[in-house]
Amino acid sequence: MKTISTLHAPMRIMGIQAKCDLVDVHGTLANLWTRWVDDKAARLPSFTLTVYCVYQYHDAEPNKVLITLGRIVAQDLPEVPFARETLLPAQDYYRYDLDDMQPENRFSTWQLIEQNDELERSFTTDFETHSVNGSGQIYVGKIG
DSSP, X not given: OEEEEEEOSOEEEEXXXXXXXXXXXXXXXXXXXXXXXXXXXXXXXXXXXXXXXXXXXXXXEEEEEEEEEEEEOOTTOOOOTTOEEEEEOSEEEEEEEESOOOHHHHHHXXXXXXXXXXXXXXXXXXXXXXXXXXXXXXXXXXXO
16 A cells, blocks of 8 residues: 655665666665665664665766665764665655565565656655565655
């Protein structure tokens, strides 16, 4: 089910990152999740145990995506050499609630999103939340 959610203030996410071609997203994600389990960045002080997977697209590189896997951290947490950061911009998002964030379920939901020509997507930032109980959401940036 799709609803609209508004993020009223930017959120700082810190973790691990990789930039890849759009066709390589699945392999890059698998690599990031494997790294995340033992990475120092996974142990940074955070407000939540929820893991955020952030996808950022830039007009200058239309066939690439920057993926950040991390957690919400305080705005004043000092940068650390073993982690990268990004900001989730304050904006409206289409939200899809998933009871199960297993890769097959996420993939089929993303397929439905990508095939929906009626969505007014901003193509700047999308993200997923992965809670400790296995559920989560997919947020797709909305124009306006």
